[in-house]
Amino acid sequence: MAPKKLDTPPSEVPVSRFENELTGSCLCGSISVSIQDKELFVGKKRGHLCHCANCRKVAGSHVASNLLIEEEKVKIEDKNGIFKCYLDGETLSGNKLERWFCGQCGNPIKSVSPLYPGKVILKMGIFPRIPEPEAEAYSVNRQVWEGRNKDVKMYATKNFGDVYTGDL
Numbered sequence: 001m002a003p004k005k006l007d008t009p010p011s012e013v014p015v016s017r018f019e020n021e022l023t024g025s026c027l028c029g030s031i032s033v034s035i036q037d038k039e040l041f042v043g044k045k046r047g048h049l050c051h052c053a054n055c056r057k058v059a060g061s062h063v064a065s066n067l068l069i070e071e072e073k074v075k076i077e078d079k080n081g082i083f084k085c086y087l088d089g090e091t092l093s094g095n096k097l098e099r100w101f102c103g104q105c106g107n108p109i110k111s112v113s114p115l116y117p118g119k120v121i122l123k124m125g126i127f128p129r130i131p132e133p134e135a136e137a138y139s140v141n142r143q144v145w146e147g148r149n150k151d152v153k154m155y156a157t158k159n160f161g162d163v164y165t166g167d168l
C-alpha cells in the first residue's frame with residue numbers, strides 16, 4: 001500500500017494562493033468553508049487563540065484557533081445536508097452560543113454568538129494556512145509547558161481585557 005499523502009506544511013503554502021479566497025473542509029469532506037477576504041494575510045493581524053474551557057473541549061486541544069469575521073464573507077457548503085448545531089448554554093458570558101459542526105465526522109466549523117450580530121467565529125484548524133493571530137484569550141489557562149507565541153497580545157481572560165502577566 002502506498003503511504004498516505006500528508007498535508008502540505010503551511011510554510012510551503014504561498015499566501016498568494018489566498019488572495020481571493022481561503023478554503024478548507026472538514027475531516028470527511030462533507031462541509032466546505034471558504035472565506036472571501038482580500039486582507040486575511042496582509043495588514044492587520046486577524047483572529048485569536050483561546051484557552052477557555054469550552055474552546056478547549058470543542059477543539060479537543062489545549063488551545064483553539066478562532067477567527068471572528070463578517071458572515072457575508074463566509075460561504076459554507078453542506079453537500080450532504082448534515083451540518084449540525086449544538087446550542088451551548090454553558091458559556092462564560094451567559095449567552096447561548098450556536099456551535100456548528102459536521103454531523104458525519106464531528107469536525108467543529110463555526111460558532112454564532114448573539115454578542116456579535118452579523119458575524120461568525122470560524123474554527124481555523126480546517127484551513128491550509130491560518131492568518132497570524134492578533135491576540136490570545138484566557139491565557140491564565142495556558143499549560144505550563146507552552147511557549148510564547150511571537151508577537152501575539154496575551155490577555156488573562158477575555159480579549160482586550162486585563163493583560164496576562166503570568167510566567168512564560
Ligand SMILES: [Zn+2]
Pocket residue numbers: 026027028029030031102103104105106107
Ligand atoms: Zn465531516
Ligand SMILES: [Zn+2]
Pocket residue numbers: 050051052053054055056064
Ligand atoms: Zn474560548
